[in-house]
Amino acid sequence: MDRRLEPTLADVAKEAGVSLTTVSRVLNNRGYLSQATKDKVARAIKTLGYRPNQVARALHGKRTYTIGLIVPTVALPFFGEIAVAVENALAESGYRVLICNSLGRSDRERDYLNLLIGNRVDGIISGAHNEDLEEYQSIRMPIVTIDRSLSPRIPNVRCDNEAGGRLATERLLAGGSRRPALLTSRSHGLNLRERGYRITCEAAGIEPIVFEVPFHTAPADRPALMAQCLDGAVGMIDSVFATDDLAAAEVLEWARQRDLLVPEQLRVIGFDGTVAVRRALPTLTTIRQPIEDMAREAVRLLLGRIDAVNSAPLEGGADIPEIGEIVEFPVELLEGSTA
Amino acid sequence: MDRRLEPTLADVAKEAGVSLTTVSRVLNNRGYLSQATKDKVARAIKTLGYRPNQVARALHGKRTYTIGLIVPTVALPFFGEIAVAVENALAESGYRVLICNSLGRSDRERDYLNLLIGNRVDGIISGAHNEDLEEYQSIRMPIVTIDRSLSPRIPNVRCDNEAGGRLATERLLAGGSRRPALLTSRSHGLNLRERGYRITCEAAGIEPIVFEVPFHTAPADRPALMAQCLDGAVGMIDSVFATDDLAAAEVLEWARQRDLLVPEQLRVIGFDGTVAVRRALPTLTTIRQPIEDMAREAVRLLLGRIDAVNSAPLEGGADIPEIGEIVEFPVELLEGSTA
DNA sequence: ATGAAAGCGCTAACAG
DNA sequence: CTGTTAGCGCTTTCAT
Numbered sequence: 261m262d263r264r265l266e267p268t269l270a271d272v273a274k275e276a277g278v279s280l281t282t283v284s285r286v287l288n289n290r291g292y293l294s295q296a297t298k299d300k301v302a303r304a305i306k307t308l309g310y311r312p313n314q315v316a317r318a319l320h321g322k323r324t325y326t327i328g329l330i331v332p333t334v335a336l337p338f339f340g341e342i343a344v345a346v347e348n349a350l351a352e353s354g355y356r357v358l359i360c361n362s363l364g365r366s367d368r369e370r371d372y373l374n375l376l377i378g379n380r381v382d383g384i385i386s387g388a389h390n391e392d393l394e395e396y397q398s399i400r401m402p403i404v405t406i407d408r409s410l411s412p413r414i415p416n417v418r419c420d421n422e423a424g425g426r427l428a429t430e431r432l433l434a435g436g437s438r439r440p441a442l443l444t445s446r447s448h449g450l451n452l453r454e455r456g457y458r459i460t461c462e463a464a465g466i467e468p469i470v471f472e473v474p475f476h477t478a479p480a481d482r483p484a485l486m487a488q489c490l491d492g493a494v495g496m497i498d499s500v501f502a503t504d505d506l507a508a509a510e511v512l513e514w515a516r517q518r519d520l521l522v523p524e525q526l527r528v529i530g531f532d533g534t535v536a537v538r539r540a541l542p543t544l545t546t547i548r549q550p551i552e553d554m555a556r557e558a559v560r561l562l563l564g565r566i567d568a569v570n571s572a573p574l575e576g577g578a579d580i581p582e583i584g585e586i587v588e589f590p591v592e593l594l595e596g597s598t599a
Numbered sequence: 600m601d602r603r604l605e606p607t608l609a610d611v612a613k614e615a616g617v618s619l620t621t622v623s624r625v626l627n628n629r630g631y632l633s634q635a636t637k638d639k640v641a642r643a644i645k646t647l648g649y650r651p652n653q654v655a656r657a658l659h660g661k662r663t664y665t666i667g668l669i670v671p672t673v674a675l676p677f678f679g680e681i682a683v684a685v686e687n688a689l690a691e692s693g694y695r696v697l698i699c700n701s702l703g704r705s706d707r708e709r710d711y712l713n714l715l716i717g718n719r720v721d722g723i724i725s726g727a728h729n730e731d732l733e734e735y736q737s738i739r740m741p742i743v744t745i746d747r748s749l750s751p752r753i754p755n756v757r758c759d760n761e762a763g764g765r766l767a768t769e770r771l772l773a774g775g776s777r778r779p780a781l782l783t784s785r786s787h788g789l790n791l792r793e794r795g796y797r798i799t800c801e802a803a804g805i806e807p808i809v810f811e812v813p814f815h816t817a818p819a820d821r822p823a824l825m826a827q828c829l830d831g832a833v834g835m836i837d838s839v840f841a842t843d844d845l846a847a848a849e850v851l852e853w854a855r856q857r858d859l860l861v862p863e864q865l866r867v868i869g870f871d872g873t874v875a876v877r878r879a880l881p882t883l884t885t886i887r888q889p890i891e892d893m894a895r896e897a898v899r900l901l902l903g904r905i906d907a908v909n910s911a912p913l914e915g916g917a918d919i920p921e922i923g924e925i926v927e928f929p930v931e932l933l934e935g936s937t938a
Numbered sequence: 939a940t941g942a943a944a945g946c947g948c949t950a951a952c953a954g
Numbered sequence: 955c956t957g958t959t960a961g962c963g964c965t966t967t968c969a970t
Contacts, residue, residue, distance in 0.1 A: 266716070266739065268947055279957045284949060292955055309737070314717040315657045316947035319962050324654065333683050334698075337875055340679040344672050344700050356714060359673075359698045361683050375695060377605070378653040398648070400604040479874050509879040516882075535818050536676055540848040540879040543855075607963055618941045623965060631939055655963035658946050 267308040276304035287312060318380065323570065327562060328376035330360045330369060330386045332475070337536035338504070338551075342387060342406065345555030353563055355382070364476040366390040377401065383562045386410060389475060402565035406558045409450075415565075415585040417558040419549040424591040425456020428501045428529045428547050433464055435599050437499035437527050442468065443489070443511060444503040445475035453503045453531060469497055473507065486510050494518065499527035499599070505537040505546055512544070512598065522598050529599040533592070545599035548592045557587055606647040615643035626651060657719065662909065666901060667715035667723045669699045669708060671814070676875035677843070677890075681726060681745065684894030692902055694721070703815040705729040716740065722901045725749060728814060741904035745897045748789075754904075754924040756897040758888040763930040764795020767840045767868045767886050772803055774938050776838035776866050781807065782828070782850065783842040784814035792842045792870060808836055812846065825849050833857065838866035838938070844876040844885055851883070851937065861937050868938040872931070884938035887931045896926055 273283045278297060285291050286301045304310070318324040329346055331339040347357050358381060360372040369388050373395050376384055383402035396403070396410050409416040432440040442457045447470050449455075454470065461468045471489040473482060490500075490511070502508035508530030512522060520526045530537075533548025612622045617636060624630050625640045643649070657663040668685055670678040686696050697720060699711040708727050712734050715723055722741035735742070735749050748755040771779040781796045786809050788794075793809065800807045810828040812821060829839075829850070841847035847869030851861060859865045869876075872887025 266719070269949095270947080280948080281950085281958080282956060285956085288949080290950095294955065297956080311713060311717045313658075313719060313947050314714075315654055315663065315719050316962090317949075318654045319652075319658050319947080319964090320949050321962055322949095334673040334679040335676065335683045335873075335875060337674065337676060337679070340673040340676070343698070344674045344702075347700055356697070358695070359682070361686055363683075374650060375653075378650045380605070380652060380654050479878055482878070506875065506878045509881075513881050534674075536674060536845065536875065537879050539818055539821070539845045540876050542848075542852050609963080619964080620941055620966085621939090624940085627965080629966095633939065636939080652963050655946090656965080658948090658963080659965050660946055661965090 266313070267310045268313070269310075271308055272301065272304045272310050275308060276300045323382045323566070324380050325355050326358055326379070326381045327355055328358045328360060328372070328379075328381045328384045330362055330372055330376075330384065330388045332364050332387075332389055333361045334359060335361075336506070337534040338532050338549075339387065340536070341534050341551050342555060345552045346385060346406075346559060348552075349556045349559035353559070355559075355563070362388040362390070364389055366393055369393055370395055373399070383566050385558050385562060402562055402569055404558050404562045404565070406554060409586065412584045415561050415587070417554050417561065417587045418589070419554060419591050420588040421452035421591075422456040422459075424531060424547040424549075425453040425501070425503075426460045427456070427591065427593055428453075428531065429457045429460035431529055431545065431593060431599055432499040432501060432527050433460070435499070435523060435527050439466065439469065439497045440499040440501055440527075441490075441493060441497040442470045442501050442503070443486075443507055444470065444472060445507070447472045451503075457501055469493065482507075482510055483513070487514055490514055491518075494520075498525070499523075499529075501529050501531075503531050505530035505532045505534065505541070505544060508544055508546065508598075509537070509541055512541075527599045533594050538594070543596045543598055545596035546594050548594050550589045550591070553589050557589070561585070561587070605652070606649045607652065608649075610647055611640065611643045611649050614647060615639045662721045662905070663719050664694050665697055665718070665720045666694055666905075667697045667699060667711070667718075667720040669701055669711055669715075669723065669725045669727045671703050671726075671728055672700045673698060674700075675845070676873040677871050677888075678726065679875070680873050680890050681894060684891045685724060685745075685898060687891075688895045688898035692898070694898075694902070701727040701729070703728055705732055708732055709734055712738070722905050724897050724901060741901055741908060743897050743901045743904070745893060748925065751923045754900050754926070756893050756900065756926045757928070758893065758930050759927040760791035760930075761795040761798075763870060763886045763888075764792040764840070764842075765799045766795070766930065766932055767792075767870065768796045768799035770868055770884065770932060770938055771838040771840060771866050772799070774838070774862060774866050778805065778808065778836045779838040779840055779866075780829075780832060780836040781809045781840050781842070782825075782846055783809065783811060784846070786811045790842075796840055808832065821846075821849055822852070826853055829853055830857075833859075837864070838862075838868075840868050840870075842870050844869035844871045844873065844880070844883060847883055847885065847937075848876070848880055851880075866938045872933050877933070882936045884935035885933050887933050889928045889931070892928050896928070900924070900926070 269280050269283050273280050286298050334340040334343050343359050362369040369390050385404050387406040405416045458468050473485050500511045511528050515522050515526045530544050530546035533546045608619050608622050612619050625637050673679040673682050682698050701708040708729050724743050726745040744755045797807050812824050839850045847867050850867050854861050854865045869883050869885035872885045
């Protein structure tokens with residue numbers, strides 16, 4: 261910004277014929293001011309079109325009233341909706357959000373972390389997917405994760421993924437499926453949706469079949485990878501639980517190309533239940549995550565920690581207890597016609 | 600942020616046993632420094648885990664290297680992809696973006712405008728939908744609009760909407776449609792997609808039929824509104840050009856519920872061609888906007904104006920010429936099986 | 939090659 | 955009730 265363009269407190273003070281302090285006081289509505297002074301200042305502010313410089317205000321010390329949100333990409337409906345929900349929840353407390361799209365690249369995530377700290381955000385909500393970044397361990401700042409857990413020392417807000425996995429798999433079985441497959445972006449022991457699937461299979465005496473198509477696979481490469489997995493299993497599986505809705509959509513497309521009837525020959529169920537995908541594909545049966553609730557809770561936890569830090573005793577480490585809390589929200593089955 | 604936690608320049612200076620200036624110099628790599636000093640300082644920085652306070656840096660004058668992006672909501676794939684593309688284009692020049700979701704509410708848009716100016720962003724890219732906000736006229740800051748035009752005085756980057764409208768309508772006619780309808784979020788003389796539709800209809804001697812479902816209609820209310828429009832036209836129309844893909848998806852769903860075969864009994868074509876919707880609904884025939892190109896151009900124009908402002912003669916208005924440029928990018932027909 | 943000091947725009951003691 | 959003054963953390967003349 262060119263400083264010739266935006267007026268400053270001093271300009272207002274001169275225009276109103278009072279001191280800086282006085283202007284600052286009416287701005288912040290602090291202390292006793294005569295109505296006459298208030299009016300004079302108000303008029304000067306209006307005349308000059310003055311807007312307080314938040315940068316200067318932030319520098320003074322306290323807070324920036326900005327928090328950072330790191331997600332893989334808001335181009336995916338799930339994270340786009342998370343971002344909007346977080347922004348809304350923050351707005352209620354006068355906070356704003358700096359959204360960072362890591363694109364799943366840990367170098368970018370690291371850069372963003374530094375950027376956010378450099379910009380002195382008051383806290384960070386991370387929903388990115390690099391479990392490994394050691395930087396997170398050394399962050400001297402309130403932080404909360406959403407959707408995926410980062411470390412036992414950092415509070416995590418998520419939906420009840422395991423219950424969701426069970427619910428999805430049970431729904432497939434209830435529809436008559438005998439060999440449900442799992443399609444996920446990363447199969448491992450901590451994948452709770454996968455665990456729900458496996459538990460349900462085991463309880464029903466069914467051998468699990470797990471396919472993996474990495475989360476950050478380019479959209480153009482997905483159909484081929486997916487076909488590679490599924491073609492080999494035709495006749496063996498009779499349903500698919502995809503751990504996100506877009507993957508489920510790709511299964512539907514694969515089935516269409518193979519002339520498989522859904523749900524008669526192949527049942528499909530997804531996960532997420534975002535508004536955008538439901539508008540695009542209302543027939544998809546899926547497990548809905550309560551995005552708004554999750555965002556609100558993440559914000560509540562974060563602001564709580566920020567307040568704790570800011571009101572901590574002035575001397576001494578004052579360490580806020582490291583509550584590595586996990587909050588899980590219940591999911592919901594959305595009936596469509598694909599399962 | 601609690602200042603006890605993040606070290607400052609002074610801390611580094613003390614640790615390294617040099618002056619503030621020297622540290623600042625090695626940080627910005629300015630002036631002549633002995634290698635020994637550089638090393639000492641570098642070591643101190645590393646030891647303390649020092650990161651420059653960008654807030655202080657920004658206050659000093661120059662720029663914040665942050666630009667504001669205002670969109671209706673990144674929860675919609677089109678704007679989510681715009682946001683990511685803008686962020687990527689900016690990152691190449693060392694800029695970052697403050698994303699603001701107006702949710703189509705002009706009060707929120709106004710608040711965000713003030714927020715951005717208060718935070719001294721270096722410029723603004725607006726893709727929101729409130730053509731009316733008079734604030735835009737008085738902004739003393741580089742600004743560029745994307746997707747929709749705001750004022751003849753503000754540069755606008757968009758796709759060739761009229762050509763897109765023509766292309767879509769021509770595609771419907773080429774498929775055999777005799778009565779194509781338009782479904783749009785706001786019908787008016789400046790709606791260029793609508794104009795393309797009307798022009799094509801007129802050239803073919805066809806009476807246009809226009810349905811309107813407002814952009815910010817709640818998802819839950821859309822199917823009913825849409826059915827209200829379309830039910831009355833069954834038998835009269837044989838195809839629909841929806842001016843965005845999600846609306847097109849809703850038309851497909853309506854057709855499914857009415858047992859209308861697509862494309863035999865009803866042809867449907869959309870607009871946008873976002874990656875997310877194509878993953879969800881790959882069969883949809885649509886007009887693709889070149890989002891990345893648009894974002895890149897918007898950023899190029901904006902950074903150009905920012906540089907112009909910052910290098911303007913120190914005295915005098917120095918007014919940068921008000922180039923109310925319009926840049927249109929060509930669209931592309933994506934063949935699916937719905938038209 | 940390095941340092942001292944002024945100031946970016948604002949807030950917050952501390953006077954009066 | 956209102957003004958003076960000292961910083962917040964950093965960059966940048968101007969000295970040395």
